[in-house]
Amino acid sequence: MVLDGGSGTGDRAGTGGETADEGAALLDDLRAAIGRYVVLPSDEALTAVTLWVAASHIQPALQHAPRLAVVGPTKGCGKSRVLDVLHETVSRPMMTVNTSPAVVFRIIGEDPPTLLVDEADTIFGPKAGDKEDLRGLLNAGHQRNRPAWRISGPEHKPTAFPTFAMAALAGIGDLPDTIMDRAVVLRMQKRKPGEKVAPFRSRHSVPELNALRDRLTAWLTPLRGTAHRLVPPMPVEDRAADTWEPLVIVADLAGGHWPAQARAACLAMTRNEVVQDEQTTLKTRLLRDIRRVFEQQGDQEALRSHDLLASLIQDAEAPWAEYGTKGLNAYHLANLLRDFGISPANHRFENGRQAKAYARNQFLDAWARYCPDPVPPAAGPAQDVPPVRPTWGKLPVPSAGALPVGPPGTGPARTR
Secondary structure, rough: OOOOOOOOOOEEEOOOOOHHHHHHHHHHHHHHHHHOOOOOOOOOHHHHHHHHHHHHHOOOOOOOOOOOEEOOOOOOOOOOHHHHHHOOOOOOEEEEOOOOOOHHHHOOOOOOOOEEOOHHHHHHHOOOOOHHHHHHHHHOOOOEEEEEEEEEEEOEEEEOOOOOOOOEEEEEEEOOOHHHEEEEEEEOOOOOOOOOOOOHHHHHHHHHHHHHHHHHHHHHHHHHHHHHHHOOOOOHHHHHHHHHHHHHHHEEEEEEEEEEEEEEHHHHHHHHHHHHHHHHHHHHHHHHHHHHHHHOOOOOOOEEEHHHHHHHHOOOOHHHHHHOOOOOOOOHHHHHHHHHHOOEEEOOOOOOEEEEEEHHHHHHHHHHHOOOOOOOOOOOOOOOOOOOOOOOOOOOOOOOOOOOOOOOOOOOEEOO
């Protein structure tokens, strides 16, 4: 394919002197630089980050602004370091820490910044009511022409604020589906003992990465017209294609091995997310089944691990008897619950004996987040709903599936 450069440069990629072949070499240099500072989950993930960074330099030409979800199960997985590297390489970076949504709304325009959001789990968590505007912006900004309407100005007129901007979001645990479905997902892990990275120091790391940013700008800015017209063949469909298309466009502009490498990364990472979705569905099923077991046992404060396993396996309609090679065991159970912050511990029961057990109050947060009870429909105006008279001196008995009345933390004493 012959690139017109968008500015009469033929197959030369603009005023920076980067030809199509040199564009591929530039992406190679960027990929190597990113790999020096962070350990990413796979080679495909490193390819994806490289192309995502480059795509930020052609945002005005794009129809979709893919999110980059940098998630991990705990602290210390390298999520913030990824944002450090992105800050020095993407186009017009904007860290949103301590930045009001009003400022972000007013900065996004025809040439939007690249939003970098650390601790994104606090924005989408249950206690993030004061960040509703930023949450809405991040949800809406994946596609062009999805403005946010606000009342502004002394005359209180409805005003449309553009939301279209690429965004990288780092946080502990998965982000909401509205983000993950529109994101290239990096599932970070702690580095192994033998995995080394270069120290990130401003005095030498920043100039090196900024030089790559300048080269990306010089190469890709004149190619925005070409990028706008490209409709690359994609190996995936629907929303996954919308998300990955900007990255594939950059790869096609670069040429060389990058077009094939980009599409291979696209296939591998989207398939991985399908598997993750299946695992998430399985884990959610496990939470629901465990809640049912607690209910059947009278909502005891804790259940012994082997008793919980036995109840799960006995359910003929559940997948636990066939899980793994010999059915669900204690290791499988702990591993499936680990991402929810739930783990067994030694508990002392009424008979004075200790045993490994799961405390019910450990599950309350996960139940509320991932399998909440359905909200009963409100009574209509024509319905005559009699008041419920409490029985004095007794706590009301929760209905099936309801969360407990008592406060969390009232489980049996934990011993060391």
